[in-house]
Amino acid sequence: MHDASLTPVALAATLGRRVVGQSRGVEEMAIALAKKLVGLPTGNVLLIGSSGTGKTTLMRAVEEYLAARSDLAHRSTQIRVHANVLAEEAESGRPGEAVVRRLLERARDQLGSDAPLERVVERARDGIVFVDEIDKIRSLIGGEPHLAGIRAQEALLTLMENAAVPVTLPAWAGGGTLNFDAAQLWFVAAGAFEGLYDSVRDRVTLGRDRGALQPTTVVSDGTVRQETRFQLGDWLCNEDLFDYGMSPQFLSRFDSTVLLRDLSVDDLVHIFLESPESGYRQSLAYFAHHGVNLAVSPAAVRRIAEEAAARPRVGARALKEVFRRIVRGYELDPVAAGQDGAILLDLPEVEAALGSPAG
Ligand SMILES: Nc1ncnc2c1ncn2[C@@H]1O[C@H](COP(=O)(O)OP(=O)(O)OP(=O)(O)O)[C@@H](O)[C@H]1O
Ligand SMILES: [Mg+2]
Structure with missing residues (x-):
């Protein structure tokens, strides 16, 4: 059934009331969310933007929206995790298990503690996973391998690769193991990627693509000047994120990368x-x-x-x-x-x- 409140335009208007000046990010999120909420396949989203530009605020805006729409509960089993917590949890246990267990908990909260396990699992399978501070799980720091980051990326990759994920069930679910089908999960990740701005600017001004960024002629107040304007979004490519320490396999699971701009x-x-x-x-x-x-x-x-x-x-x-x-x-x-x-x-x-x- 068509629900006018679930169109991307309506969702963008709602999210835009909380998130200022990020219409691209808001629209991209609204489109993906609209698909998810009507049960269509939707692509994973990666949000990149400097600190304090609204990444967590955008995730929270979606959470608040979902929390207010109890009629959407069947499609809004949502959790938000910090990537560095995943890194810690990946050290113990099986990859991806921590995320699945949280989804199961969340689904159980929604359905009530006497809901049968199959219903809880079914709902968790349709879940939404927000991973904040994703840049904290880089696989390299200062050129050195960062083991916790590598493990955390692998753990997320396991879930994003749609494989059946073996999970030890919590006590309330009777213990035992379950093969959790993660194919329907929707992921939104966000990070500030501190240093990325400088490294990309260096690449196009001093480094291997030196000369790529050309000064443009600017006329203001009647004077003509040459100015070099650098916008991360114009130059960022996957290789920059690989160099940053995000593995190609991991990045390829995101269908869109959205840059939040610096606020005016x-x-x-x-x-x-x-x-x-x-x-x-x-x-x-x-x-x-x-x-x-x-x-x-x-x-x-x-x-x-x-x-x-x-x-x-x-x-x-x-x-x-x-x-x-x-x-x-x-x-x-x-x-x-x-x-x-x-x-x-x-x-x-x-x-x-x-x-x-x-x-
Ligand atoms: N685009 C925005 N619209 C509305 N409020 C914002 C926006 N950006 C930042 N804020 C405000 O600034 C504070 C920090 O924003 P937020 O937590 O979203 O930053 P962030 O992008 O997640 O940064 P970090 O990378 O450091 O986690 C919040 O209190 C929020 O209210
Ligand atoms: Mg944040």
Whole structure:
């Protein structure tokens, strides 16, 4: 049956309310999810983006959506694991077993503890597996083999290769072993791949593809300049990920690789004002609790976003840190800090706080 709420467009709109400025990533996720939720085969997705650009937020947005749709429970048995936990678990036990056991637990939570084992297994087979911090299981670190990473990639590969995976059943399922058919599982992996940006840029400017990146002519304010603009998405190829330490067999199991872009000042303004996790929203609640109305002027918000955008490699996380420096001085005694129950943070207050030494 056709359900209008399960079209990629509708799903993208829902996910886009939580994830700012990443329309490519949101759309790709929405398309794959739409297929999964109607029971069609869907390709595994690899998300790559700098720290603090919204990878985990996008995964969480999908989780929140699924949690709110109990009518989709039969297609939404979902778990999120950290890749480095997989590495630890791969040391003991059988490859892939830890993931399957979690899926079984999750399916049992959904179905109730008296559901027959066959139903639990059937539902787990249709599961969704999010693997966060996938870049932590590289097979090479500094040119040296990284055993835990190699094992964890192998463990995931076992599951992604659709082979029947032997699993020792937990006590509640009566123990024993089961051959788990992993062919229907859907995988979404995400990682920041720190250092990848520099290594790809080096490849096309100084390294084996030197000269590939050509300066372009830019005209601005009536002057003509030569500028070299590097975008990871224009140059990233599979070999770069192999060199990073992701094995070709493993990577070939992902049908699409999506790059999340670095967030702009406008995106950061939006996240600062709207995100439920924003330090600003938390501060509003804190001051309101003390009967003080906190207001931040639009110019001050913009200045905070600019300051955050200038911090390298932390993305939207910088907003919290920058904003803390500004409100810190008002938090000890909010009532005394306010005038007639109000605090207005405008540009001078922000400049003063940012100009003072950090700490
Ligand atoms: N695109 C975005 N839209 C909305 N909020 C975002 C976005 N990017 C980051 N944030 C906010 O910044 C914080 C960090 O984001 P998130 O955890 O998604 O980063 P990440 O890409 O997973 O980074 P890491 O690689 O370090 O794990 C979150 O609190 C989130 O609210
Ligand atoms: Mg993350």
